[in-house]
Amino acid sequence: MMFPRLFATVLLSLACAQACAADFRSVGAASVVLYDAPSVKGAKRYIAPRGMPVEILARYGAWVKVRDADGELAWTETKGLSARRNVVVKALSAKVRAAPDDNAAILMTADKGVLLELSDPAGSIWVRVRHEDGIAGFVRATEVWGI
16 A cells, blocks of 8 residues: 555656756747747747747747746747757856866856857756857856756
């Protein structure tokens, strides 16, 4: 009697953890229009530039409801998003370091709003990123949005 209840609890916990995990994407090769409803007949909210990270909150057919780094909610077509992951610097400046350590050499400083490609999202304190100029290193996860 105890085993089935424990097994069901574990399965439910795993399902919730997967459902609650954040799903991030980036705007694909071209800019996309963000609407207030899942339809091209909806009001146009704004245009999201190429590479902008968004969090997917819901899916409705070929449309997804997304949240941007400022917390704005909107709808866009799924086909305009890419699985390639980018993050945006949310701190006034973020130091990209050679290693995941506060004492590691600083390779560059990225100002607020700069896009960085997410190379390895596995880290919880530090994440590996790459700038479009080719500089790759580690940044504190708390200084960027899109993880």
